[in-house]
Amino acid sequence: MLGHTTRSLFHVREYAMSSIINAVHTAVSGLNSQSHAFSDLSNNIANSQTNGYKASTTSFEDYVTNNSLASDGESLSDSVVATTRQHNDNQGMVTTSTNSTALAISGNGFFNVVQATGQSNDSTPVLGTQQYYTRNGDFSQDKNGYLVNTSGYYLEGYNVNASTGTLSTTLNPIQVPSTIKFQPTESTKLTLTGQIDGKPTSATAYDSKGNAQTVSLNWTQVDATTWTVSNPNDATNSATVKFDSSTGAIASVNGQTQASGSTASFEYDGAPQDMTVSLGTIGGTSGVSLATDGSTPTGVTGVSDSVTTGTFSGISMQTDGSVMATFDNGYSQLVAKIPLTTFADPNSLSPQNGQAYTATSQSGTPQINAVNTNGAGTLSTASVEESTTDLTGDLSKLIVAQQAYGANTKVVSTADQLLQTTLAMIQ
Template sequence: MSIINSLNTAVSGLNAQSHAFSDLSNNIANSQTTGYKATTTSFADYVTSNDLASDGQSLSDSVAATTRQHTDTQGMVVSSTNTLSLAISGNGFFNVVQPMGSTGSSTAPTFNNQQFYTRNGDFSKNNQGYLVNTSGYYLEGYQVGSTGALSSTLAPIHISDSVAFQPTKSTTMSLSAAIGSTTGTGQSNTSTATAYDSQGNAQTVSLNWAQSSSDPLTWTVSNSADASNSATVTFNSDGTLASVNGAAQSTGSAATFSYTGSPQDMTVSLGTIGSSSGVSLSTDGGSYSTNPTLTTNSVTSGTFTGLSMQTDGSVMATFDNGLSQLLAKIPLTTFADPNGLSAQNGQAYTATASSGAPVVNAVNTNGAGTLSTSSTESSTTDLTSNLTKLIVAQQAYGANTKIVTTANQLLQTTLAMIQ
């Protein structure tokens, strides 16, 4: 190797060690950055001359450094005081996007078509109602629409300042009223209720009551929309419940009728056997309710108090009545080779041909990983290891400068020979 080649080799060594300095300094600077994935530096030799060594092998007289990503390395999951923060344990990434232009205006932002992926799950609700992480990326998910169903399209999750409470699904209807008297025959009555389906939509439900023409203590209750959905209800002479569908029932046992049909199947509570607290008959011939109203077990009102995250990726609205309701669902995206992703600003990545196509999964499926709430994923930087490598890189850099100095002395000696 000539003196000039030795200078070129030393310069390539200086550049390679500078590259390593850059990677190490970036790791150290981001040792406290949520979701940051530390990188390493790989070195490779290069042959830049056509000279052959005496053993016939090519001479290596240059070195190059490349940055290797380790996005598949799991960071430590640590607790956070932020209740909206999420940490992934697994191979998945959050789907995020960036807005176009300023986000400070009162108008809804428009979003860049570029899809980003991140492990930074330190989210909070911004002044426009979007879930945004500390790097300014907007979290995407499947949002619940006006019909109560989840959307099938990923979009930035938006939460209004005042979320309306959706009435809960009715599963039980109850009636507490005298529906006729013990003194007449052939009487009839109708009881109605407002029942709510699983989407919180209200529907009117009616039950028809018909007294036997031969026995004033025997009645038939039926679904007004389906007469075949019925039951026989008998009463005692004092107007209290005796039985439903002729089954032998002890005093104090629950008396029920199975309602089937729209909006869903429900249990109708008629009270207790031997009691007049539920459905009963009047004994004075007149004081009974006309068209009594059934009550349901649906909760119909509540005031929005905040948001909560669930380990299955559900974004829930919480209310002062103690209930929570689904607003959106967060999926996780995986890649065949996550180390092939292209790093972007703010702990975000974009897909490349090397990473493979993104695959969107539900939480805890197909290796996407699990979620920890009120938690974040720490940087994967190992400070002790990086500081040690920094010392080694510093010494290697110094050694390459010695080669430059020595080569310069050799050149000066050679030049002095012709003086």
């Protein structure tokens, strides 16, 4: 009888110890999971003032293991697992910044950025080939003219080719050096002055890309007071100008007599470009005129209305993603265009240092879009996107996690006491 009782006690102790050990394992998994939650919450709280930071949450799930308490094909949940869940698709509040080159995205897009991997001998950064994506748009120019955010990432975009004036089709870091040259503005008007001597008039004009073009005009005498001015490339593109025989002033253009002081002009069409040719004014001699006093005509010269000089003064950002170089003459010129990249699942991007991400197979292929297209979002200038951390909510969750952690430690200490009692059962 005593042997049977002893064997029963051994069975009871064995079952009890198995249950207690399983309880300890469960409590330890709870401690690990709550520690994971502590880490996520502390990271959110620490980055509550970090521009472009996307707060994460902790997800818990039960975990089934093959334990000794399972019987008849049953499985018991005896642990918990915690995972970090990203929320990169959450929109942060957009606030005004004192930094005029800062940009904030309202939408699903990300800025395309790269990192420096070193420096050349002249201190120019050596940029890596790894593509990163970020929502931190607090960009400023470094000493080399590159746009760099506060995390040290270099902004990429489509740069304007200085030779052709067209945008590139590949992404490259945006650099606007202080030595950038002003591109002459497109000529829209050619102003002529002087006395007709029958010789052709040549002048320099500039096309839409800032390239210099030579514009020529032929003068043909009709009679003593009438001349035609024409495009050498198209004789039909001409105007007949009649002058006053006594003063040499313009009397009419193409037979149209207008009030004194009215503008005298004709439209120059075709090669190298279209523009208005100003001949002067009706009744005036400040433009084109005839020499009527027997003196030698001075000849006719032309000057276009292009602005040809300017000193770089800074850059400005536009809401359509345009990066403009500004000059002291009041003009701005496009130097680059910023696109935004979207993903099918932005929450599956791989987080990197400095509020940056890399693409993964789960996030989907990067889709590059123009600003405000395909859900990429809009841009706000002189603005930043704030952290999405809910400071009040996370502090409340921190208290809950602390209580859960304490409860799990209580399970461990209680299990230890039960284990000691069980071991002493048959001693």
